[in-house]
Amino acid sequence: MTTQTAENVKLFNSGHTACAGCGLALAARLVLQATGPKVIVVNATGCLEVFTTRSPQTAWGIPWIHSLFENQAAVATGVEAALRALGRGDEARVIAWGGDGASADIGFGGISGMWERYDDVLYICYDNEAYMNTGIQRSGLTPFKGHTSTSPAGKASLGNMKQKKNIPAIAVAHGLPYVATATVGYPKDLERKVKKAMEFKGPRYLQILVPCPLGWGHATSDTISMSKLAVETGLNPIFEYVDGKLATAMTVKQKPVEEYLKPQARFKHLFRDAAGAEQIKLIQEIANSNFAKFKVEAAK
Ligand SMILES: Cc1ncc(C[n+]2csc(CCOP(=O)(O)OP(=O)(O)O)c2C)c(N)n1
Ligand SMILES: [Mg+2]
Numbered sequence: 001m002t003t004q005t006a007e008n009v010k011l012f013n014s015g016h017t018a019c020a021g022c023g024l025a026l027a028a029r030l031v032l033q034a035t036g037p038k039v040i041v042v043n044a045t046g047c048l049e050v051f052t053t054r055s056p057q058t059a060w061g062i063p064w065i066h067s068l069f070e071n072q073a074a075v076a077t078g079v080e081a082a083l084r085a086l087g088r089g090d091e092a093r094v095i096a097w098g099g100d101g102a103s104a105d106i107g108f109g110g111i112s113g114m115w116e117r118y119d120d121v122l123y124i125c126y127d128n129e130a131y132m133n134t135g136i137q138r139s140g141l142t143p144f145k146g147h148t149s150t151s152p153a154g155k156a157s158l159g160n161m162k163q164k165k166n167i168p169a170i171a172v173a174h175g176l177p178y179v180a181t182a183t184v185g186y187p188k189d190l191e192r193k194v195k196k197a198m199e200f201k202g203p204r205y206l207q208i209l210v211p212c213p214l215g216w217g218h219a220t221s222d223t224i225s226m227s228k229l230a231v232e233t234g235l236n237p238i239f240e241y242v243d244g245k246l247a248t249a250m251t252v253k254q255k256p257v258e259e260y261l262k263p264q265a266r267f268k269h270l271f272r273d274a275a276g277a278e279q280i281k282l283i284q285e286i287a288n289s290n291f292a293k294f295k296v297e298a299a300k
Contacts, residue, residue, distance in 0.1 A: 011037060016059040018051040021220030023210035023227060024126050025051070026184045028059075031095075031124065031208075034194035037062055038091065040079055044072035044098035044107060047133045047212075048126060063092070072096045073110035076121045093198065097124045101131040103207075104140035104165050115174040115203045122197050122204045125167065128212040136215045140165035143235065144286060145279045146266045148215075153269035158279050163286060171205040172241050180240040183209040185227030189250065193240060209236050217265020229260040234291030235283070249294035257284045 011032035018025040024047055032039070040063045043049045049066050052059040067075040076096035083089050096114075098107055103125035111123060130148045131137040138151040142160045147153040151160035171179045177200045182190040190208065197204045211226040213219065218226050230236040232255045239249035258280065261267040270276035270283075 011035075011061045012052075013059045013061060015057075016052045017054055018047070019212075019214050019220075021211075021213040021223045022047075022051070023184045023212060023223050024048055024128060026187075026223075027126055027190070027208050027210050028052070030184065030187050030190050031194050032062065034191040035093070035095070035198060038093065039063075040065070040083075040092045040094050042067055042072050042076040042079060042094065042096045044096075044102035045069040045133075046099035046102055046126075046131075047128070048097060048099065050133050069102055070106040071110055072098045072102060072107055073114040073121070073123065076123075077114050077117065077119045080119055080121055094121045095124060096121050097126065099132070099139075100125060100127045100129060100141035101137075101139040103127075104167050112170075112174065115171065115176060115205075118202050120201050120203070122194075122206065125205070125207045126210050127207055128210050128215060129164075130212075130215050132212050132215045141167070144283060145270060147269060148266070158269055158276060159266075168205065168207055168239075168241070172244055174203070175244065176203050176205055176241075177201075177243055178204040178240070180205070181207045181209070181236070181238045183227045183231060183236065183238060184211070185224045185231065186238065186250070189238065196240070209238075215266070217268070218263045222263055226260065226263070229255065233257045233260045234287035234294075235260060237290045237294045239294055246294075251295050254287075254291050257287050 012029045042065050044067050073096055076094050080094045127141050129142050130139055136149050138148040138160055141164050142148055144163045145159040147159045153159045168179050178197050180193045182193050197206055209230055211223045231238055232252045234254055240247045270280050
């Protein structure tokens with residue numbers, strides 16, 4: 001990792017230890033490119049923390065604090081309150097950052113409390129759809145029928161039994177002024193949403209889908225195409241809610257879900273026999289209902 005000096009410091013530096021093709025590393029760079037340097041990042045345990053801070057080195061060119069797997073929101077609340085108490089609230093804004101496991105599962109109670117208190121924190125969930133850093137265990141955001149080490153495809157089941165938990169809808173229900181989803185395959189859209197989020201005071205939520213070649217089992221060169229296909233199939237629509245109302249949703253020409261599922265080893269059991277084909281039909285129905293919902297609502 002490059003030694004940082006006043007001359008070469010960037011907001012998010014290369015030389016970290018992310019896997020080849022990591023969508024998350026790209027997301028981190030894009031987010032900080034959009035916020036600029038006046039931010040403090042509170043980072044839950046997970047890949048983002050592990051690959052950026054191999055002690056004594058760091059990839060971060062902004063103030064960064066590591067929380068536990070579950071208390072990132074509480075730490076962010078504390079940092080924001082401390083800035084205000086010191087009369088330094090204008091010097092930096094706070095971003096709390098956690099994976100899908102930290103956000104949708106173990107840290108969720110703390111996040112809900114932070115939203116309820118209406119703290120001025122941008123919460124970013126980077127969604128790689130499993131607990132990747134500890135060996136690809138299922139999370140509340142693992143997709144329907146995806147294979148993980150704790151939702152294995154085999155004789156007894158065909159992968160994860162549940163659909164993704166709808167955290168954006170739960171965020172909207174908390175009365176957040178800004179809630180959005182994005183993904184690294186559309187970098188301009190992602191950067192615009194980060195900038196937009198920073199225009200609001202109070203709690204904001206951004207969920208970024210980040211392909212993970214290791215956990216999803218796709219080629220490292222397919223990160224961007226997987227990200228785009230997630231949107232184009234309708235499985236991961238990208239949208240914005242402002243003050244509880246759908247403000248934008250990216251409308252695309254819909255592609256069949258097989259185009260997204262087939263290149264990923266976590267779905268390969270669905271392509272073996274008729275039982276798998278039945279599950280693909282259900283996945284297509286999930287995509288269709290997302291696609292219809294956001295296409296229709298965006299037209300209003
Ligand atoms: C209380 C607690 N339980 C378990 C762990 C071990 N642990 C660290 S990170 C992690 C998974 C993180 O998953 P996610 O938030 O999705 O981030 P990712 O690894 O995918 O980046 C787990 C289980 C922990 N650090 N603390
Ligand atoms: Mg994860």
